[in-house]
Amino acid sequence: MLIGCPKEIKPQEFRVGLTPNAAYEAVAHGHSVIVETQAGDGAGFTDADYIVAGATIADTAAEVFAQADMIVKVKEPQAAECAMLRQGQVLFTYLHLAPDPEQTRDLLASGATCIAYETVTDDRGGLPLLAPMSEVAGRLAPQVGAYALQKANGGRGVLMGGVPGVGPANVVVIGGGVVGTHAARIAAGMGADVTILDRSLARLRYLDDVFGGRFKTSYASAGNTSELVMTADMVIGAVLIPGAAAPKLVSRAQLSTMKPGAVIVDVAIDQGGCFETSHATTHQNPTYEVDGIVHYCVANMPGAVSRTSTIALGNATMPFMLALADKGWAQACEDDPHLLAGLNVHAGRLTNHAVGVALTMDVLSPKLALKI
Numbered sequence: 001m002l003i004g005c006p007k008e009i010k011p012q013e014f015r016v017g018l019t020p021n022a023a024y025e026a027v028a029h030g031h032s033v034i035v036e037t038q039a040g041d042g043a044g045f046t047d048a049d050y051i052v053a054g055a056t057i058a059d060t061a062a063e064v065f066a067q068a069d070m071i072v073k074v075k076e077p078q079a080a081e082c083a084m085l086r087q088g089q090v091l092f093t094y095l096h097l098a099p100d101p102e103q104t105r106d107l108l109a110s111g112a113t114c115i116a117y118e119t120v121t122d123d124r125g126g127l128p129l130l131a132p133m134s135e136v137a138g139r140l141a142p143q144v145g146a147y148a149l150q151k152a153n154g155g156r157g158v159l160m161g162g163v164p165g166v167g168p169a170n171v172v173v174i175g176g177g178v179v180g181t182h183a184a185r186i187a188a189g190m191g192a193d194v195t196i197l198d199r200s201l202a203r204l205r206y207l208d209d210v211f212g213g214r215f216k217t218s219y220a221s222a223g224n225t226s227e228l229v230m231t232a233d234m235v236i237g238a239v240l241i242p243g244a245a246a247p248k249l250v251s252r253a254q255l256s257t258m259k260p261g262a263v264i265v266d267v268a269i270d271q272g273g274c275f276e277t278s279h280a281t282t283h284q285n286p287t288y289e290v291d292g293i294v295h296y297c298v299a300n301m302p303g304a305v306s307r308t309s310t311i312a313l314g315n316a317t318m319p320f321m322l323a324l325a326d327k328g329w330a331q332a333c334e335d336d337p338h339l340l341a342g343l344n345v346h347a348g349r350l351t352n353h354a355v356g357v358a359l360t361m362d363v364l365s366p367k368l369a370l371k372i
């Protein structure tokens, strides 16, 4: 199979769909790889790195789209990219079609077979191609929050770890899933006093078993949440209700009960955010202040650490990318129901139930799509 990787064109996207390591593995499996020139620049990979891995370099995205049997990307294809897809070609990338009828229409019109990272599943009911980005965002949250806590950046002027004789920052993490657990680990590692809140007792038990005394756990009742938020130097929002907008767990009125200069890092902002006062920001202008509380609400946090994020995503996508290349998409999906769950569009038909419900469109069962 000829695997193609174009440079990402969505603004502020510095990741790349294929690492040189992934290209090397694909070549070792007997495939060819074509990469658009400078595709890896934003993640610190040069054209020479890809050439050493056995790939060839194309001057334009058009060449990559025209030649490749499978396109491997990071972000959903932009309109110009959708226009270059064709019937029989496989697209393997994040799609997030439910809120995006235009992209859905373009992909249906292309006739291509589109497999979305975010709906690929695993044996434990998880989303293995979303988890690495949650790990990155979770670990980044205390880092950006610590910076915002500095006085010159609008914060309370509190050091995460304190010093001998001065207590550490008080960090509250709402939601103890992938983001929350990684955020709590890093905040605790920086020396902060950390409490995780979650609505799932099973999750709190797990966190207590595995992490013991490294951070505290608390049940996320409204009362506990508001009490802990009042005494926090930093509150990290990390809740998720799959398929729904994030619940608003801290109201504007509660901001006045918080310490002046405290910092909110709302990682759940990509689902609307879990603070009433959150609105999405960008890496150029990541923070703003409401009622004396600093808000950091960047919707694509992993983009700040594009190299780490690219490699983490590449590690997770590689086995699926190789299966698609080795067996062809239909056999690979037939053999692996978790990969089949990633099939969103095939030959002009929508094949993901949740997307169909969100867009009120007819859906062809993915199993039937395998036969077309």
Ligand SMILES: NC(=O)c1ccc[n+]([C@@H]2O[C@H](COP(=O)([O-])OP(=O)(O)OC[C@H]3O[C@@H](n4cnc5c(N)ncnc54)[C@H](O)[C@@H]3O)[C@@H](O)[C@H]2O)c1
Binding pocket: 131, 133, 134, 137, 174, 175, 176, 177, 178, 179, 180, 197, 198, 199, 200, 203, 220, 238, 239, 240, 241, 246, 247, 249, 266, 267, 268, 269, 270, 271, 298, 299, 300, 301, 302
């Ligand atoms: N901003 C970014 O760049 C970025 C990057 C990655 C992930 N995210 C987002 O971060 C959020 C968390 O993702 P995740 O992978 O950790 O999800 P997850 O499913 O692993 O964890 C979510 C946790 O929230 C808990 N929860 C649900 N409702 C709650 C409530 N009312 N109170 C307390 N806890 C509650 C659940 O029990 C679960 O443990 C998602 O919205 C995800 O899209 C954002």
